Amino acid sequence: MASLPLNADSTFDDGQIQDAAHNAPAYADLSARETEQALFTPEFLSVDVGHVVDELNQKGYFAFPSALSPEAIETIERDATETKHKLNVNKVSGVFSERQYYLTNLLAISRTFYEFSTSPFVFGVCEGYLGDQFRLKALRYYETYGGHHMQWHTDNKTDREFAHIPGIIFIFYVSDVEDGEFQYVEGSHLWSGEKAYSDYTDEFIADNFSSSVKSFKMPRGSLVIYNTYGIHRARPVADKNFVRKSVFFQVDSEINKSEPIIVNTEFISRLDDRISTFLGFGRPSNYEVFPNTSLNSLPLDGTMMSVMGKYMLYRMARTAFASIPQALKPTLRKMIGR
Ligand SMILES: O=C(O)CCC(=O)C(=O)O
């Protein structure tokens, strides 16, 4: 089975995928195997972890179309968006950062995402690529809307600066991605570390590396894994109505630094050393959560105007009701059916 660098006109060879090497990760127990059968498509279940690691070493990325099952993607999307437009609800919710929506605490609300991120497949790839010790650094469900511009960059940095920390990132698509797709400069993980910065201009990439840029237009459920040293971006889309939904998580070999990881303890049915290190139990988690938002980064679009409008009407009606003489309230309540 090959990792598929998907340029605009690439087509998938199903036969190639079916012929995948049968070297799936070793399962600690049957339930882990059953969990993976629910998480992944049959084609993806036969992916060879050693092959993924080879691809990460050689090209800097591994990609597989439709890796997560439709049911797993549907559940994660539902978990991640339930509170999207609810303000002041006492539940885990996300933030808007201008032309993006982020829900960082996905491990607090999505058992399916917990199972994926701690699956034998994910741990097998992390161990094969990073060695014995690796830690989850950051994670997010995010939606990107048209008009957002992400410049070419690498992700081998701390929350503030460039750093030499080996790491990999998993991204899977929660919507079909025909535009605004992930792009990666093949092989750039081999030389970007020589430079002490992590951002690159569009001109630099266009002038020097246009033939090495791989574009990953793939359907919902597709997975990309990449070396954080590689130069990449999400291709910008101008159309304001465009939406791309994805999940991202970063794992690296520095186990004493991370964003704070908030997990629902209900999901942790087994707590061995590897899971404990991966989730950062008892370890410093001092990175600032990305992105940094405030009420001012919440766009006042049609949906938010409607949410705010209903809220204002409700509060004004309550205030008006409170000022009515007590004796009239029962009659009024009857009239409005409350
Ligand atoms: O969403 C993408 O395609 C890329 C995301 C990315 O590079 C990042 O969040 O650092």
Ligand SMILES: [Fe+2]
């Ligand atoms: Fe990135």
